[in-house]
Amino acid sequence: MxxxxxxxxxxxxxxxxxxxGYHLVHAPSPPYDWVLLDxxxxxxxFRAPNLDQIEHWLVS
Structure with missing residues (x-):
């Protein structure tokens, strides 16, 4: 397992x-950003290179 x-x-x-109201995905190809999709x-x-920036955007 x-x-x-x-x-x-x-x-x-x-x-x-x-x-x-978003989907959070990790891009499968470079630059491998995290992406929020409608x-x-x-x-x-919104697209960011790390989860810290995604989190900041979600709480803003």
């Missing part, structure tokens, strides 16, 4: 994003 590769912080921010249309809303 393998351990879950998603960290507790990533889970928390994913849930926070979902409650705010949950309804899938349009990129």
């Amino acid at each position: 393998t351990s879950d590769p998603i960290s507790p912080r990533t889970r928390q921010l994913t849930m926070r994003a979902t409650r705010a 949950a309804e249309h899938g349009e990129p809303i």
Whole structure:
């Protein structure tokens, strides 16, 4: 059995994003940014190189 590769912080921010109407995804290709997508249309809303910036954007 393998351990879950998603960290507790990533889970928390994913849930926070979902409650705010977004999907949080990690880009599969360089520069591997974190991206908030509009949950309804899938349009990129905000992109950041790290979760700290995503978290800051979500609480702003």
